Amino acid sequence: MKALGGLLRKEVYHILRDRRTLVVIIAMPVLQVVIFGYAIRTDVDRVRLAIVDPTPDPVTLAIRSRFDAAGVFRTVAVLPRPESLDSLFERGDAQGAVAFDPAFAEKLGRGLPVRILIIGDATEPNTGGIVQAYAAAVVQAYANELGTHTAGIRIVPTIRTRFNPTRESSNLFVPGLMAFVLTIISSLMTAISLTREKETGTMEALLASPLRPWQIIVGKVTPYLVVGFASVVGVIVEARLVFHVPLRGSVTLLLFEGLLFILVSLSLGILISARTSSQRVAMMGALIGTLLPTMLLSGFIFPLESMPVVLRAISYIVPARWFVLVARGVMLKGIGLAYLWSATLILLAMASALLVASTKSFHERLET
Amino acid sequence: MTATNAIVARDLTRTFGRFTAVDHITFEIAAGEVFGFLGANGAGKTTAIRMLTGLLAPTSGQASVAGHDVYREAERIKRDIGYMSQRFSLYEDLTVVENIRLYGGIYDLTDRDIAERTALMLERLGLGHAADQFVRAIPLGWRQKLAFSVALLHEPKVVFLDEPTSGVDPITRRQFWELIYEAAARGTTVLVTTHYLDEAEYCDRISIMVDGRIAAIGTPAELKHTFGAASIDDVFVRLARAHPPEGKSEARP
Numbered sequence: 162m163k164a165l166g167g168l169l170r171k172e173v174y175h176i177l178r179d180r181r182t183l184v185v186i187i188a189m190p191v192l193q194v195v196i197f198g199y200a201i202r203t204d205v206d207r208v209r210l211a212i213v214d215p216t217p218d219p220v221t222l223a224i225r226s227r228f229d230a231a232g233v234f235r236t237v238a239v240l241p242r243p244e245s246l247d248s249l250f251e252r253g254d255a256q257g258a259v260a261f262d263p264a265f266a267e268k269l270g271r272g273l274p275v276r277i278l279i280i281g282d283a284t285e286p287n288t289g290g291i292v293q294a295y296a297a298a299v300v301q302a303y304a305n306e307l308g309t310h311t312a313g314i315r316i317v318p319t320i321r322t323r324f325n326p327t328r329e330s331s332n333l334f335v336p337g338l339m340a341f342v343l344t345i346i347s348s349l350m351t352a353i354s355l356t357r358e359k360e361t362g363t364m365e366a367l368l369a370s371p372l373r374p375w376q377i378i379v380g381k382v383t384p385y386l387v388v389g390f391a392s393v394v395g396v397i398v399e400a401r402l403v404f405h406v407p408l409r410g411s412v413t414l415l416l417f418e419g420l421l422f423i424l425v426s427l428s429l430g431i432l433i434s435a436r437t438s439s440q441r442v443a444m445m446g447a448l449i450g451t452l453l454p455t456m457l458l459s460g461f462i463f464p465l466e467s468m469p470v471v472l473r474a475i476s477y478i479v480p481a482r483w484f485v486l487v488a489r490g491v492m493l494k495g496i497g498l499a500y501l502w503s504a505t506l507i508l509l510a511m512a513s514a515l516l517v518a519s520t521k522s523f524h525e526r527l528e529t
Numbered sequence: 530m531t532a533t534n535a536i537v538a539r540d541l542t543r544t545f546g547r548f549t550a551v552d553h554i555t556f557e558i559a560a561g562e563v564f565g566f567l568g569a570n571g572a573g574k575t576t577a578i579r580m581l582t583g584l585l586a587p588t589s590g591q592a593s594v595a596g597h598d599v600y601r602e603a604e605r606i607k608r609d610i611g612y613m614s615q616r617f618s619l620y621e622d623l624t625v626v627e628n629i630r631l632y633g634g635i636y637d638l639t640d641r642d643i644a645e646r647t648a649l650m651l652e653r654l655g656l657g658h659a660a661d662q663f664v665r666a667i668p669l670g671w672r673q674k675l676a677f678s679v680a681l682l683h684e685p686k687v688v689f690l691d692e693p694t695s696g697v698d699p700i701t702r703r704q705f706w707e708l709i710y711e712a713a714a715r716g717t718t719v720l721v722t723t724h725y726l727d728e729a730e731y732c733d734r735i736s737i738m739v740d741g742r743i744a745a746i747g748t749p750a751e752l753k754h755t756f757g758a759a760s761i762d763d764v765f766v767r768l769a770r771a772h773p774p775e776g777k778s779e780a781r782p
Contacts, residue, residue: 167634171623178622362616369582369612370635371604 164372168380175354176384182350190342190392194399197334208292210234213243213260213278220266224277227299228259234295246280256282257292259300335400336488337461339393339419340481344455346389347426348433349447351381355434356443374523378516382427389423390416409495415488418501421508422484426451428515429480435522455481483507535560535687535718536581541590543576550576552741553590558720558734560686563713565729566722567761568738569769574722575615577738578689581720582612595686608636611680611688611717615695619676621665625656628664629679636683650678670701677708681717688712690721694728706731729761737768744768 176182210228214221228234237255240246249255260278262268268275277300281293358364367377393416400406408415433446457463458472459481465473476482483504490496498505536558543551551573558564568574579585581594583603592599595609612618619628626647633643651657654674659667664675673693680688690709694702706728709719721732729735729749736746745752745768749761758764 163637164635167631171620171627171631174623174627175620360616361621362614362618363620365584365614365616366612366618366632367635368584369607369610369614370632371607371637372635 165376165380168372168376169383172354172380172384176388186346186350186388186392189345190338190396191399193338193342194335194396194403197338206233208234208295209237209254209256210296211238211240211246211249211255211258212236213240213246213258214265215241215261215263216265218264218266220269221261224259224261224300224303227303228296231295231299234299243278250280250282253282257296259296334461335396335404335406336492337459337481337485339396339488340422340459340461340484341452341455342392342396343389343419343423343484344426344451344481346392347385347423348430348451349444350388351385351427351430352434352437352443352447353440355381355431356437356440359434359438360440374520378431378520378523381431382424385427386420386423389427390420393419393423406492408492410491410497414497414501415491418484418487418491418505418508421505421512422480424512425480425508425515428512428519431519432515432522435519454479458482459485461485480508480511483511533560534558535562536564536592536594536720538577538581538592539590541577541580541592542588543573543580543585544588549741551580554738554741554743556736556743556746558718560718561713561716563709563719563721563731563733565732565735566720566738567724567726567729567735567765568722570724572738573741574738575691576741578691578720578722582610582689583607608683609686611683611685613676613680613688613690613693615691617672617676619664619672619679622663624661624663625651625667625675626660628675629682632679632682638683646682650682654678670697670704673697673701674705674708677705681712685717687718687720690719692722692724694723694725702728726760726762726765735761737765739768 176186212225212228214225225236225239229236234257238245238249243260246255246258246260249258258278258280260280262276265275279293279296279300281290281296355364358367397408397415401408429451430447433450434443437443437446454475455461458465458468458476458479460476461481465476465482468476487501487504487508490501534557536556538557539555540553541551541555542549542553554573554577566574566577576585580587580599581592583599583606587599594606597603597605597609599606620631623631629647629650630643633646638646651660654671656667656671656675659671664672667675677690677693680690694705697705702725709721709731713719721728723729732749734746734748735752736743737752738744745755745764747755752761752764753759756764756767758767
């Protein structure tokens, strides 16, 4: 056990003294969350809204105050006639507009149909669409409150979103991001640190010593398990504090699944490095073998449902796919093992298979 | 296999696919002997050493190291040997003392033993001032000597040195050989590979490998006498010509 303690201490020195690695390990999760949280987010915020209200009355004022209260919109102009809208859109001063019919409350009172025209600037189609949907939702909410006796306000789109009613993209990216960060730290770092030992020749010294293969593997895996676990906690805390991502299910379950996923990735890293001899090859192997599938085939960014059958079939063997499924379930839906047992079992099976395979590949003596 | 022999090999063979790296080599090395393993690059020296240290399973043949069979008692062998690989085996981002402590722990030495031997080693090497320096910061020659001393830390019966002196200056090589003699004087058997042929003269006995076989074995004086050569260099060139290596790089002087 003393030998193992020495190995662990050595690995901690490696991690702490390799500044670049340390920066990557600490800064990457934090940076990724910020990048995905702010830069790549698909939410719209502070949308510049113009209002066309020819005859302000209690109803239009009430709807207008809803737009201000929604937090998404910022009213930049209130116009009496729709004609002036064009120049506002052309200058980019307005990204969206809401135009009321004249004599809105009066018509409504008499049971006549009233119209609210919602206009979105679709130069950026995504933003335009989202602005329209948001605006429609605001009006819809008001119409619902008025109740059935004023069926006069007819809004065509019926919008109903569950689990992510505000459509916060951060809610979706955080579980995927956890998978991504864990994959990098776990598989890439172990693969690199193991092949570095092969390159420098220290691995031979370890193998020629009385150390058992499992001790060498435990010595390698444990420090990165701790580091990976710390970044899971870091990402969750950051997601809670900065982006207010919900955590509806059990924290313990989430952390356990995180640990399981780290173990899968670590074993994958060891397997990759056992089969390669140079850091460069190991890095490429880890990149192609883990990072790309994690990015593309886990459902993290691109929905799996819309993929061709072949890619969907491949996604079944991507560990991140199962972890993203579990993490989203626990965080956003608040479901427990009753629903997630199969994904958990798959991760468990992957971890054990990979660990056995990597220990075996160490038993096979170096043949270079 | 007699108890006085530290290493015994009988028809030891290793093939990689169709390529035979080590071809039925047979030799004995007595306890306390300094034995030189000579040969061109690719002649099979490293493969032979890796089989004897338990890093590589032999394809066929028998061998024992420190009285333990390489097939059945590989783990026992590992406790009784020291190994310094071609690429040098210390961690560059650990300090001198941390490296010593790491290997001391790996070989199950007590803390007191480690502390005592560390002090002794640093004094012997004159490295006391560099105890807390990173290994990457100390000159190559010192690193080689340190790596050798670390390989001897657990007082192994047999120590394997795979081209320990490649890339170091002649003075450091000389000092390195003094360390080898000191170890041999304390009863450690030393098996050293080299392609510096002048170093062959420092060995008690040498073997010259050509294409995976042992082409000649004996004391340096015997070999020179047998081949009627003035130096080991001449012996080597003669053997290499007799068995022209196919497309392999020649030995460096």
